[in-house]
Amino acid sequence: MxxxxxxxxxxxxxxxxxxxxxxxxxxxxxxxxxxxxxxxxxxxxxxxxxxxxxxxxxxxxxxxxxxxxxxxxxTTRRRRAWVLCGAPEGSRADWLVEKLAELGVERWQPVDCERGAWTRATGRVERWRRLAVAGLRQARRCHLLEVMDPAEIGTALVGVPEGAAGWLASREGAREVGRSDPDRVAVGVIGPAGGLTAAEEGGIQALGFSRICLSDGRLRTETAALAWSVWWSMSG
Amino acid sequence: MxxxxxxxxxxxxxxxxxxxxxxxxxxxxxxxxxxxxxxxxxxxxxxxxxxxxxxxxxxxxxxxxxxxxxxxxxTTRRRRAWVLCGAPEGSRADWLVEKLAELGVERWQPVDCERGAWTRATGRVERWRRLAVAGLRQARRCHLLEVMDPAEIGTALVGVPEGAAGWLASREGAREVGRSDPDRVAVGVIGPAGGLTAAEEGGIQALGFSRICLSDGRLRTETAALAWSVWWSMSG
Structure with a gap:
């Protein structure tokens, strides 16, 4: 060895x-x-x-x-996080999925939004599942990142567990948000490269999601998804 | 537009x-x-x-x-961070450099360590500089990530600004480290894929660097570098 x-x-x-x-x-x-x-x-x-x-x-x-x-x-999973993520540009999600698996995120849910839908590239979900296994091995975890098929954002939001703590990545959000509550499933929503519409943002906030600002700059979709997951991971 | x-x-x-x-x-x-x-x-x-x-x-x-x-x-740079990073596997650094530029890191310093040296691939530093510009544009920053040529880790550590707050990414480090002091240059050291030797770790700690644990799993080099930078970025 x-x-x-x-x-x-x-x-x-x-x-x-x-x-x-x-x-x-x-x-x-x-x-x-x-x-x-x-x-x-x-x-x-x-x-x-x-x-x-x-x-x-x-x-x-x-x-x-x-x-x-x-x-x-x-062992049971000590902390749980779901990432609901809009489509980034190009194939930038591959690297992201591996990183989310390393960080211990529970579920990767690609979401189709008004200003950005995931292309249904052949074999993409299977490739993500292989990358999730690679991340599991790398980080020596015992819980595998669950890779979901892309879904409409509304459908995905309906499936969020009851009592979850929801976060919406937004430049208008709070910079000081403290830590993630370990007893609740943390759900992070990140818009696609083209951004969420005002109606989508309003709908997410109406569900009780809090806005969180992850950087003083404008992050790409995959960078924001990773930053949110690091924030969650370091809250543990 | x-x-x-x-x-x-x-x-x-x-x-x-x-x-x-x-x-x-x-x-x-x-x-x-x-x-x-x-x-x-x-x-x-x-x-x-x-x-x-x-x-x-x-x-x-x-x-x-x-x-x-x-x-x-x-405007002057409000907060400063340097990333001293060992070589990850393959070409995984490209994505990382773009992300560090988005997050507002000041300097990218690849470091050669006993268990891992950067290959001197032709055009690599120039490609990194282009990626740094892409990250600058994306995040609408006014300070460009400075891309350095790879250097021996000892040489790089000697060049760290006086009064800097040094951090060594380590699974044995503290999970609760609070925030980065905004008045000091934050310097993060991340070992290569093969890890730092005990002698290298000891030398870095002797310089006053604190160990920081970035995840409950074992992160790849580039994931750890990114996680440290997110932690720094969110401390601002």
């Missing part, structure tokens, strides 16, 4: 019970064998992305990795 | 006095004419990236943009 002082962690949607054999996917096997240079007998961890973590002992690495589950544990 | 409710802002290293004629570069002309669809008679702003802002009236747009300087003003 790479000598960076901490065990690697891979993703396996079904972990199985201690004593059972876990067969890793081609992608996770590649990561362990090619990137981490794992060998039979090495120990590592796997997570199901839903709070489960299994300690593994690698049995064979030829072809794909097979490992024995030595122990397992489960 | 684009109907997004605010004037565009372009970059011109030398603004000239009110009454004089300003000739914009090919890149800035392209931005105004092709992206903002500017026409003769339109008004816009230019900054020299050193705090100067000029109000412009476009005289001609064929070939390159020529504009009359109608008024000018100058």
């Amino acid at each position: 790479r000598g960076d002082g901490a065990p690697s962690r891979v993703y396996a949607p079904e972990l199985g019970e201690p004593g059972s054999t876990l067969v890793l996917s081609a992608e996770e096997s590649h990561y362990l064998v090619r990137v981490c240079r794992a060998r039979p007998g090495d120990r590592t961890e796997a997570t199901d992305g839903r709070g489960g973590v299994a300690s593994l002992r690698l049995v064979s690495v030829a072809g794909g990795v097979e490992a024995e589950v030595e122990a397992s544990s489960r | 684009r109907g997004d409710g605010a004037p565009s802002r372009v970059y011109a290293p030398e603004l000239g006095e009110p009454g004089s004629t300003l000739v914009l570069s090919a890149e800035e002309s392209h931005y105004l004419v092709r992206v903002c669809r500017a026409r003769p008679g339109d008004r816009t702003e230019a900054t020299d990236g050193r705090g100067g802002v000029a109000s412009l009236r476009l005289v001609s747009v064929a070939g390159g943009v020529e504009a009359e300087v109608e008024a000018s003003s100058r």
Whole structure:
């Protein structure tokens, strides 16, 4: 294993019970064998992305990795954040999705707005899901970023959990907002590159969302989404 | 001009006095004419990236943009931050540099460390400088991110301004660090993808740098650099 002082962690949607054999996917096997240079007998961890973590002992690495589950544990998500994000310019969302996964955001919800809709590029959501797994591995988390299909902003807002603390990224918002309440799901709404309309902003505020100003400059959509997530992450 | 409710802002290293004629570069002309669809008679702003802002009236747009300087003003930088950053994996720094420019960071200093040196790719620093200008335009700032050539980390640390408040991104650092002191230059050090050595960390702390933990997960180099900059930006 790479000598960076901490065990690697891979993703396996079904972990199985201690004593059972876990067969890793081609992608996770590649990561362990090619990137981490794992060998039979090495120990590592796997997570199901839903709070489960299994300690593994690698049995064979030829072809794909097979490992024995030595122990397992489960934790619940301590803090929850959803990002409802309008379309940025170009393919700028890819980098963003990976970063949100690293920061521990729970759900990535692309939203279609009046001044900006997500293009339905083939394979985009699948690519985001791979990037979410990469971020999970990188940050050694046990909860996977949930990648949603794009939805109308109104539909997405209706699906926000009851009792959530809603935030609307806005240059007219407050600069001093303190911390995010750890007992409530934090929901950040970020407009598309073309901005939200006054009607959209009014509707979001009518739902009880507070405006938050993330910078003294005008941020791009993906920068604002990341800044909001960092603010949330550092509030924990 | 684009109907997004605010004037565009372009970059011109030398603004000239009110009454004089300003000739914009090919890149800035392209931005105004092709992206903002500017026409003769339109008004816009230019900054020299050193705090100067000029109000412009476009005289001609064929070939390159020529504009009359109608008024000018100058402001000093209210808050200052330097990012000393080790090499991330691949070309992940490009996106980062643009984001630091948007957030208003003063200086980008890539640092070579024992476990990671920047490759001297041809044109990389020039590309970063173009991205810094793009970030300046986007955020409508009047101070340009200063892009430095990569330097040894020891050399870079010697060049930190006296009285600076130094921060070392570290998972062992404090989660609750409050805000950045607005009266001191904030300097953030972020290790390369391979991490800093214990000796490097010790040396940085001996210079009075405080350790700051930016997430409950293990962040990639570029994510940590961005998170530190967001923290600094939101402290303002």
